[in-house]
Amino acid sequence: MLQHTLLSLVLLLQCQSRDRWTTQLSQHICRSKDQVISATRTLANSGFHKDLTTNLELEEIPRAFFLENTTSHFYMDIDQIKEGLFLGYPPVFPDDPIDVEQPADSSPAHIVGVLCETHHVTLPVHHRYQPAGSQPYSTVCIPFPRVFIPVVTPEDHPDLDKGMEQVEKDRGCKLLHAPCGVTALPECGWEEVTVVGVEDVCSAVPVGMSQHLPIVEITAVAAVFVGFSAIVYVMFCRKEKSKAT
Amino acid sequence: MAVTLPQLLSASLLLRICLVLYGEVHDQHSLLKYTDVDYKVFSDAARHVRAGGSPYQRLTYRYTPLLALLLQPNSLLPCFGKLLFSAADLCIGYLLYKILSSSGNSHRTALTGAALWLLNPFSAGVSTRGNAESLLGCVVLCALYAVKQNRPVAAGVALSLAAHLKIYPIIYSLPLYLYIAYCSPGHHSFFNSRTVQFVISFLAVQALLLSVFYYIYGYDFVFETYLYHIVRTDTRHNFSPYFYLLYLTKYAPTASLTALLRYICFLPQALLSLLFSVKFYASPELCLTLQTVTFVMFNKVSTSQYFLWYFWLLPLLYPRLKISLVRAASLLGLWFAGQGLWLWTGYLVEFECKNCFLVMHCAGLFFLLSQCYIVCCLVVSSRTQSSQKTE
Numbered sequence: 001m002l003q004h005t006l007l008s009l010v011l012l013l014q015c016q017s018r019d020r021w022t023t024q025l026s027q028h029i030c031r032s033k034d035q036v037i038s039a040t041r042t043l044a045n046s047g048f049h050k051d052l053t054t055n056l057e058l059e060e061i062p063r064a065f066f067l068e069n070t071t072s073h074f075y076m077d078i079d080q081i082k083e084g085l086f087l088g089y090p091p092v093f094p095d096d097p098i099d100v101e102q103p104a105d106s107s108p109a110h111i112v113g114v115l116c117e118t119h120h121v122t123l124p125v126h127h128r129y130q131p132a133g134s135q136p137y138s139t140v141c142i143p144f145p146r147v148f149i150p151v152v153t154p155e156d157h158p159d160l161d162k163g164m165e166q167v168e169k170d171r172g173c174k175l176l177h178a179p180c181g182v183t184a185l186p187e188c189g190w191e192e193v194t195v196v197g198v199e200d201v202c203s204a205v206p207v208g209m210s211q212h213l214p215i216v217e218i219t220a221v222a223a224v225f226v227g228f229s230a231i232v233y234v235m236f237c238r239k240e241k242s243k244a245t
Numbered sequence: 246m247a248v249t250l251p252q253l254l255s256a257s258l259l260l261r262i263c264l265v266l267y268g269e270v271h272d273q274h275s276l277l278k279y280t281d282v283d284y285k286v287f288s289d290a291a292r293h294v295r296a297g298g299s300p301y302q303r304l305t306y307r308y309t310p311l312l313a314l315l316l317q318p319n320s321l322l323p324c325f326g327k328l329l330f331s332a333a334d335l336c337i338g339y340l341l342y343k344i345l346s347s348s349g350n351s352h353r354t355a356l357t358g359a360a361l362w363l364l365n366p367f368s369a370g371v372s373t374r375g376n377a378e379s380l381l382g383c384v385v386l387c388a389l390y391a392v393k394q395n396r397p398v399a400a401g402v403a404l405s406l407a408a409h410l411k412i413y414p415i416i417y418s419l420p421l422y423l424y425i426a427y428c429s430p431g432h433h434s435f436f437n438s439r440t441v442q443f444v445i446s447f448l449a450v451q452a453l454l455l456s457v458f459y460y461i462y463g464y465d466f467v468f469e470t471y472l473y474h475i476v477r478t479d480t481r482h483n484f485s486p487y488f489y490l491l492y493l494t495k496y497a498p499t500a501s502l503t504a505l506l507r508y509i510c511f512l513p514q515a516l517l518s519l520l521f522s523v524k525f526y527a528s529p530e531l532c533l534t535l536q537t538v539t540f541v542m543f544n545k546v547s548t549s550q551y552f553l554w555y556f557w558l559l560p561l562l563y564p565r566l567k568i569s570l571v572r573a574a575s576l577l578g579l580w581f582a583g584q585g586l587w588l589w590t591g592y593l594v595e596f597e598c599k600n601c602f603l604v605m606h607c608a609g610l611f612f613l614l615s616q617c618y619i620v621c622c623l624v625v626s627s628r629t630q631s632s633q634k635t636e
Binding site for chain 1 (some may be wrong): 272278282285304305479480481486487489490492493494495496497506510513516517520521524539542543594595596597598599600601602603606607610613614616617618620621624625
């Protein structure tokens with residue numbers, strides 16, 4: 001019986017994590033009528049490894065929940081972020097496992113939930129390899145996340161499920177069910193808030209240049225041929241030559 | 246006072262225990278981890294297996310399920326895997342000593358060869374960071390030792406296990422087969438009872454491991470453990486001379502020559518492996534080293550981790566190499582210079598956002614040619630020694 005219950009729980013958690021954000025976002029999500037917050041965002045460091053910093057002007061609101069769309073051009077290394085929790089990285093909740101090896105053209109976009117308990121949050125993000133093209137750099141952007149503020153929390157509603165059900169019934173919309181803390185459960189009810197003063201942050205990433213192909217083909221084939229021939233020559237021919245001498 | 250093998254092994258063990266403990270402390274206080282990223286993958290895969298699932302539920306786990314099974318105690322002792330890999334490191338040192346001793350070298354020479362591995366900070370660092378390659382090194386050297394001890398069944402079992410852990414040791418099967426066929430006492434024909442034992446034991450272990458793991462984990466096991474590594478084309482920067490070519494051709498597969506190049510770039514490594522097998526099988530230490538070095542340098546994907554594959558074989562060449570210390574240092578310097586140049590361009594691309602792909606490609610070719618030169622020197626040096634012996 002216990003085994004059966006545990007198995008059901010595991011299956012339930014797996015189903016919840018898969019597409020948990022996209023499924024919820026497809027519904028009519030509650031939006032705050034009176035709250036408007038402003039925010040700024042920067043993408044620091046050059047190269048493939050960046051620090052994405054978001055500053056929120058949240059007065060009297062203890063925390064916020066972001067839904068970051070990493071697009072297919074970027075990825076977040078969830079292990080790296082989890083290991084950096086003690087250094088101030090926020091708890092993150094990806095929709096699906098993120099493959100950190102795929103290039104941009106074969107990777108899906110991911111939505112990552114980020115629990116922001118301060119007004120200033122920094123996340124490490126990484127560029128994926130871009131397809132080769134005719135220009136030396138490709139500019140890629142991360143859109144500003146959708147931001148949510150708490151409506152139903154354990155502090156106000158001891159029974160979270162009942163509390164969320166009640167609020168959703170009263171307002172005729174769905175709250176975002178997302179973690180209240182570092183762990184995936186329990187889940188609080190969050191409503192979306194309008195954010196002003198935000199733009200997508202963009203950066204340039206070096207890409208292979210298709211004009212290089214002829215020279216790369218010639219040099220690669222030549223180097224491999226020279227290296228291969230030298231080894232074969234030393235292995236078989238040089239001995240005979242020295243014997244003859 | 247002469248150093249003994251147990252003393253050397255004890256010192257190496259102490260060094261590794263200190264490094265494992267240091268890693269545990271370091272990781273709790275720094276974002277830049279001492280522990281290898283793959284160790285987390287192994288540990289997660291082991292956790293999935295313990296929960297009754299498949300190790301392949303962990304994304305990027307592309308190894309045999311054996312590894313996840315071996316790391317089950319990680320749940321009780323998170324550094325268990327690192328200790329296991331360190332123990333495999335010590336086994337490599339022990340096997341190096343035994344192989345060198347059994348080849349007629351003095352105790353001092355054999356001990357120096359073992360110390361080159363055991364006291365090498367690079368090898369100690371790799372295992373204690375949680376890299377599992379030392380397990381592979383251990384079974385590869387077991388196969389070599391068994392062949393030299395005229396024990397074909399043990400050699401077949403060890404080689405099969407090695408080829409199960411990683412596919413590339415399959416290239417050792419031909420030289421080891423030829424050694425058993427022509428260099429075993431009393432047997433000098435291509436087919437004999439010893440070669441049959443070698444082949445059957447190899448195939449039996451392969452069949453057993455394949456069928457058991459296929460039965461349990463299905464196609465995921467076959468794809469992640471074997472097929473992924475065969476079809477893999479990593480377009481991210483790496484040491485391979487083909488890296489930029491493959492990156493560009495992935496997005497411009499128009500010319501027939503280009504398409505052809507993508508499929509024939511395995512030929513140089515395959516041909517060299519065959520030629521080394523035929524030419525040097527009587528000296529398996531040299532043959533296996535040359536095969537591995539050329540396999541890595543001509544491979545479609547080549548990272549620093551691959552260099553380890555010949556690091557545990559190199560100490561076996563130490564007594565054979567009749568070159569001066571200055572020449573040995575200059576060859577080592579050339580290897581480091583080639584690698585350093587490539588790493589510099591890699592840094593510019595990855596961290597400074599400079600478009601240096603073409604320069605990186607040239608650095609990769611320079612690294613390839615420097616390695617070819619080093620291989621030529623090894624071949625010449627080994628031949629000089631053989632001629633001296635003949636005289």
